Amino acid sequence: MGMIIQTYGTMLLRALGQTLLLTLLSLLFAMVIGMIFGLMNVGHSRVLNMIGTVYVDAVRGVPLIVLAYFIYFGIPGAVQAIGFSNFRLSALQAGTIALSMNCGAYMAEIIRAGIQSVDRGQMEAGRSLGMSYGASMWLIVIPQAVRTMIPSIINQFIITLKDTSILSVIGFPELTNVGKTIMGNTLKSLQTWAIVGVMYLVVIITLSKISKKIERRVNRGR
């Protein structure tokens, strides 16, 4: 085990960096996607409700690995076929898109549920004072919804971090992918996967601890 750490330590840390980069980028976009589709689903427009529902159902109904293949191989092929012959997606780009879409669908559900957990009277009180739907939503409903959403959002963050390992299938040099390389070189699978596993574990436990702190702080303000 010491040999692996000595020889491949830097490589593993760099891979962890790629994993975190992919996670952070995906979470960022997923928040935006989740906000948009989540709000579509709580509004009163049937058309928007339908778009939101279709998005969430479609993305949740497709395994991430299939989505990743579709975006990494399928999309560039199709774009090249219509004449943009130089079009490529890097593994990072395709991975970020796939993971953002996937995580975004779950975030949309978390945000929808959070908003719907706030009593209708809060929106009505805002509207009765002359505030618009958007202002009442943004200044009154969402700040209260966030409190109930935080544990689920953090949970989703952790799932997304672990899901980056799935993107090893499109060759993105994240932790699991590099683990495979090391195992191939050393043939020491037990040690290699133990090290990779512990690296995930350390990051995730750290995140959970931080999130518990945030949760406690948010609840203290009540």
Added chain:
Amino acid sequence: MADNKISVRNLKKNFGSLEVLKDISLDVSEGEVVVLLGPSGSGKSTLLRCLNQLEKVTSGQIVIDGHDVTDRHTDINKVRENIGMVFQHFNLFNHLTVLKNMTLAPVHLKTLSKAEAAQKAMQLLERVGLADKAEAYPSQLSGGQKQRVAIARALEMNPDIMLFDEPTSALDPEMVGEVLAVMKELAREGMTMVVVTHEIGFAREVASRVIFMEGGYIVEDGTPQQVIDHPKEARTADFLSKVL
């Protein structure tokens, strides 16, 4: 007609296939205090909520201060600034202090500056006897205190009509009085008020007009003496005999 604060014509409201308001016409002039009485399900709360369009009407017309609120070209947000509403369950913004509850809307809508809004809020809190609660959160207040803050919050917008939707129904009995006292004072100052309540004593003492509703219709409309003490309709008498 022109000096009516509220004018309702042939209002109908359905929830799905359920007809809640069947044919309501009603005028309220400035300074009137109208109390809506009736059994639950009679449509009185729905009527109140139609006035500021928290419920969209199925058909009919509602004109508030000369603005047809049932016309979708009317800027309903602007009209609502002049119609305060007090809810049965207070609906204070739980994440904000009492002071912020009051200043949020006027500051956001720029009807008052931040300093003006805070100053006005303090005056209003003084009036409802809660100046010491400005920095408290709603969860730290009793029901009666919450409702007084809710009234003050509505008054902060300087409305010329106030709607009350069963403002004392969710309160412990010993707190009803403090809320009614604030409402009485408002009535005395000449505020135009429409109040849905089961407080017959309040209706008798404060209302200039009492309307009895049942089954989506207005059954009886008159002074408190006429409607409460000498009801003409059997249905009114029957209802009053149960609640008095």
